[in-house]
Amino acid sequence: MAAIFGSVMFVMASYAAPAYAAGEDVFVVPRVTVQAKAKSATSAKATAQLQGRRRAIDILLRRLTVEEDWVYLPTLATGEPAVAISDLERGVITLTDRDLELLESGFEVYNEKSSSSTYRAFITYRFKPDTIRKLLRDARIPYSEVQTRTALVIPVLQTKNGTYLWEENNPWMAAWKIRPYDNELTPMIAPLGDLEDTATITARQALALNENALYEIAQRYSVSQVIVAHAFLQQIDGEDRLRVRLINGFRESGNVDSLDELGQFEGDEQFAGTYRQGPATNEYIPAKVGEIISESWYKQPSGNFPTLAERSIEGAIAKYAKPWKTRTLIDHSASALLSVSAHYRSLGEWGKIRSALVSTPLIGYVQVRSFSRRGAEMLIQAYGDPTKLIVAMEAQGLALWSDDGDFWMIATPGAAREVQRGSRRKGRGRLGDAGSEDYRYRPASFDEQGEQPAKTEQGY
Numbered sequence: 001m002a003a004i005f006g007s008v009m010f011v012m013a014s015y016a017a018p019a020y021a022a023g024e025d026v027f028v029v030p031r032v033t034v035q036a037k038a039k040s041a042t043s044a045k046a047t048a049q050l051q052g053r054r055r056a057i058d059i060l061l062r063r064l065t066v067e068e069d070w071v072y073l074p075t076l077a078t079g080e081p082a083v084a085i086s087d088l089e090r091g092v093i094t095l096t097d098r099d100l101e102l103l104e105s106g107f108e109v110y111n112e113k114s115s116s117s118t119y120r121a122f123i124t125y126r127f128k129p130d131t132i133r134k135l136l137r138d139a140r141i142p143y144s145e146v147q148t149r150t151a152l153v154i155p156v157l158q159t160k161n162g163t164y165l166w167e168e169n170n171p172w173m174a175a176w177k178i179r180p181y182d183n184e185l186t187p188m189i190a191p192l193g194d195l196e197d198t199a200t201i202t203a204r205q206a207l208a209l210n211e212n213a214l215y216e217i218a219q220r221y222s223v224s225q226v227i228v229a230h231a232f233l234q235q236i237d238g239e240d241r242l243r244v245r246l247i248n249g250f251r252e253s254g255n256v257d258s259l260d261e262l263g264q265f266e267g268d269e270q271f272a273g274t275y276r277q278g279p280a281t282n283e284y285i286p287a288k289v290g291e292i293i294s295e296s297w298y299k300q301p302s303g304n305f306p307t308l309a310e311r312s313i314e315g316a317i318a319k320y321a322k323p324w325k326t327r328t329l330i331d332h333s334a335s336a337l338l339s340v341s342a343h344y345r346s347l348g349e350w351g352k353i354r355s356a357l358v359s360t361p362l363i364g365y366v367q368v369r370s371f372s373r374r375g376a377e378m379l380i381q382a383y384g385d386p387t388k389l390i391v392a393m394e395a396q397g398l399a400l401w402s403d404d405g406d407f408w409m410i411a412t413p414g415a416a417r418e419v420q421r422g423s424r425r426k427g428r429g430r431l432g433d434a435g436s437e438d439y440r441y442r443p444a445s446f447d448e449q450g451e452q453p454a455k456t457e458q459g460y
Contacts, residue, residue: 200217
């Protein structure tokens with residue numbers, strides 16, 4: 001028992017300090033293209049890096065917030081001031097060049113090229129998580145930093161001349177590889193494109209949602225979801241016109257639906273830069289296999305497909321991420337105290353629950369009020385709608401549920417099934433109801449009264 005209670009004290013120590021390492025990848029903006037021209041190489045480099053920093057923080061703030069709140073953000077990418085919109089619920093964020101430097105924790109430069117008057121490079125910018133959180137919190141702007149599981153993207157390009165996937169002249173694949181997208185809230189990775197990949201799946205199999213081929217490629221990259229990024233390119237009257245569909249190609253336990261994968265454009269009126277999402281994306285993940293989870297149209301004068309591709313990829317990812325972002329927003333203006341029972345079959349499972357709670361920014365603090373070999377009673381402060389915590393825990397591979405909205409339970413899926421079976425037999429699944437000695441617990445008093453949690457907010 002001494003060892004068990006030692007574990008409890010360790011848990012409390014962990015909750016008392018910032019512990020968001022698991023989610024800090026979202027505060028990294030990788031491989032931003034920078035270039036500038038000036039009277040000297042030094043001036044060109046400084047100008048390019050400043051422009052890149054502005055572009056990177058612009059990407060980051062829009063990554064974390066919903067589109068409806070973008071009017072309160074500074075339009076940093078173009079160097080313009082923030083839109084002068086404010087109300088009682090939100091504040092306008094203004095940032096000087098010096099402010100931008102203070103938000104940055106570091107940067108890495110790749111493929112640097114310069115002359116006597118020009119500079120160009122790719123730069124990965126890293127920003128300070130706590131400083132960014134405070135910036136948004138002070139402006140009363142809800143944000144999300146919870147990532148869903150990583151998906152593999154299969155970029156298929158279709159033109160009048162053919163369909164391309166692994167070919168060297170597939171600029172659509174190149175566009176997905178030029179900048180990583182695994183720092184998004186809905187992280188995605190592109191395949192290597194090596195001999196094993198080419199032997200596993202073809203462009204036609206990808207568009208046909210060949211179940212075996214998609215399963216094999218998912219197994220190779222150890223992902224639970226594969227998304228087919230189908231780009232249909234036409235050149236009309238000197239314009240590149242691009243339709244981009246993100247199609248849910250494979251998901252664990254999914255079923256393949258039919259899809260008209262080689263459909264034509266319905267008309268030029270569709271090319272207005274608008275988008276629509278698949279019907280089930282209102283509820284978001286898990287979308288059905290075969291479902292179009294994002295669809296967009298873009299056009300620009302012919303001659304610079306890489307720019308068009310980058311813009312369309314960013315737009316497609318933003319639309320795909322919108323439902324997930326909405327469901328995981330952190331709103332610090334409202335919070336709730338939840339009584340939660342953790343059920344586990346081993347200290348390893350308890351460690352998984354503990355790690356998930358520590359890494360979830362939707363939680364302000366956790367008080368472990370009692371602890372045993374099979375369960376723990378906790379009081380948790382959750383920001384915003386408590387049901388958003390369900391989504392965050394699902395992303396961590398855990399089940400969080402409530403039968404009445406007052407008392408909550410958390411467990412691994414296997415332990416949750418056992419608890420729910422026991423609940424049906426004996427009523428509520430609270431600790432002690434199972435009738436086993438393993439479910440008995442002793443109070444763990446971490447404050448004098450044993451009732452109120454310590455008023456410390458984790459990570460803030």
